[in-house]
Amino acid sequence: MKKDTLLVHSGRHPEDNFGIVNPPVYHASTVTFPTVEKYEAKPANPFDGVQYGRTGTPTTFAFEEAITALYGGHKTIATSSGAAAIAISMTAFLKSGDHALVIDNVYGPTRSRVSDTLLARAGVDVTYFDPAQPIGELLRPETKVVFIESPGSLTFEMIDVAAIAAEAHTVGALVLMDNTWATPLLFKPFDHGVDIVIEAATKYIGGHADVMLGVVTVQTPEHHLAVKGTANAMGNCPGPDDCYLGLRGLRTLSVRLERHQKNALRVAEWLRDQSQVDRVLYPALPDDPGHDLWKRDFSGASGLFGLILNASSQSAVALMLDNMDLFAMGASWGGYE
Numbered sequence: 001m002k003k004d005t006l007l008v009h010s011g012r013h014p015e016d017n018f019g020i021v022n023p024p025v026y027h028a029s030t031v032t033f034p035t036v037e038k039y040e041a042k043p044a045n046p047f048d049g050v051q052y053g054r055t056g057t058p059t060t061f062a063f064e065e066a067i068t069a070l071y072g073g074h075k076t077i078a079t080s081s082g083a084a085a086i087a088i089s090m091t092a093f094l095k096s097g098d099h100a101l102v103i104d105n106v107y108g109p110t111r112s113r114v115s116d117t118l119l120a121r122a123g124v125d126v127t128y129f130d131p132a133q134p135i136g137e138l139l140r141p142e143t144k145v146v147f148i149e150s151p152g153s154l155t156f157e158m159i160d161v162a163a164i165a166a167e168a169h170t171v172g173a174l175v176l177m178d179n180t181w182a183t184p185l186l187f188k189p190f191d192h193g194v195d196i197v198i199e200a201a202t203k204y205i206g207g208h209a210d211v212m213l214g215v216v217t218v219q220t221p222e223h224h225l226a227v228k229g230t231a232n233a234m235g236n237c238p239g240p241d242d243c244y245l246g247l248r249g250l251r252t253l254s255v256r257l258e259r260h261q262k263n264a265l266r267v268a269e270w271l272r273d274q275s276q277v278d279r280v281l282y283p284a285l286p287d288d289p290g291h292d293l294w295k296r297d298f299s300g301a302s303g304l305f306g307l308i309l310n311a312s313s314q315s316a317v318a319l320m321l322d323n324m325d326l327f328a329m330g331a332s333w334g335g336y337e
Helices: 003-009 036-040 058-071 082-093 108-121 161-169 221-233 240-251 253-272 291-297 314-322
Strands: 075-079 099-103 125-129 143-149 174-178 196-200 214-218 277-281 306-309
Touching: 003 058, 003 240, 003 253, 058 075, 058 214, 058 240, 075 082, 075 221, 082 108, 082 143, 082 174, 082 196, 082 214, 082 221, 099 108, 108 125, 143 161, 161 174, 214 221, 240 253, 253 277
Parallel strands: 099 125, 099 143, 143 174, 174 196
Antiparallel strands: 075 214, 196 214, 277 306
């Protein structure tokens, strides 16, 4: 099924909802059972079906089903934010004495709040690696996770995901990838050897700067139990309204990404020609160092890019930013604004 068709149809079962097109929003904490027998008849997977609000409602499951279809995975676990998805995934597969390789240009909170804080407290040894550096010499028998992004945060450097995954698998390490920049529409991590895919649905999937939501998509039942079990142990779950907004955002994701790319490329090309700009960091530009990798592996570009200014004082940069009329300053991206 084509991606645009999947976007429209995934996660929807009107026949189960009186023919209603969109899955309803189920608000729930307590779920009641008619008999003791039914209450005690737990499924083999403790997270299958509607059992308690924290483990999911039909709204949650509809959103997770749609994400799973787009990534081509086994199952998806929705979380309360992208940061939660990262923390839950890392802690699900790492314990004291383990070693993790984390790409150096990773999203800031992945480094500061997860790797350098949560994992350090748990006794996990973390090594950061240069995106341009082969990881073979850094791998150890105790390496259990290799965490990557492509393009990386802030620097927008591209990596050969398949090559890194192949090396990681030689020691039995799992490859976790934050795919927020590309979404499942522009890059298919599972096709390149990635084991666990993470995305901040707050960004492009939500698409309207009004939802906090994360997703983790896995390929095996074992990995699903590990991630879902960790999320449940942490008491982490998204609200049903957030899942509904995530589903709504999915329906227009394709057309929004097309416009994001078109607008970003036009602005990036303009900036590249300005004397105040040293370099624009955007893999979609033909002169970008990672352009060939991007063109080989990705089916498009999103709207996020960076730039390096020529030598300028901090006060001058602040003055420029303070006088922007259309461009706003904020800690997120991927919204319509």
